[in-house]
Amino acid sequence: AQKITQTQPGMFVQEKEAVTLDCTYDTSDPSYGLFWYKQPSSGEMIFLIYQGSYDQQNATEGRYSLNFQKARKSANLVISASQLGDSAMYFCAMNLRKGAGSYQLTFGKGTKLSVIP
């Protein structure tokens, strides 16, 4: 069964330092998309970054970058220069093909990131 694994329930990082949040995935389908979302205590899921399975380069969006290692089936999120506002839950998700032109988003259990002043 396809699934997403986030092995770090919680992480701490000093303000202005970089942090890596781990994500591994399992699928036999060559066509998929990988996402990271941020969920503050307010509950809304905020899209951070996306990586397609056929993309040759690692995705970057401002302070966020995705370390995509296809052979190892990992898609780690790197946040550079952490800010206090980065404290939140972070979810890794995979968009899997469920049929002709039909995809479904599957989430991991999340990592709670706490940024220390």
Place this chain on the structure above:
Amino acid sequence: DAGVTQSPTHLIKTRGQQVTLRCSPKSGHDTVSWYQQALGQGPQFIFQYYEEEERQRGNFPDRFSGHQFPNYSSELNVNALLLGDSALYLCASSLGPPGQGFRGQYFGPGTRLTVT
């Protein structure tokens, strides 16, 4: 430009009752997906509506049903509520059903349902 809105924000129901949650998609979006997020878990896909039809469904019982209206807004209905239905229910909207390269799914703030 209004984002995805959901109502109500919080809801308390008794076991066995029925509940209806509502979602208005982001302006210009025509597809709505619903997710259930239990405490301490990631969201789980319930179903997706496009062109007023259910297009995809996750592993949820028939007690969970939905509807999409001509203005693209959507409702999630849950019958015969169980204690285990207590969760944050998230609605997400997009322009067209998600494809492989899809990245434009926007989430609402959710409705927190408590079943006692």
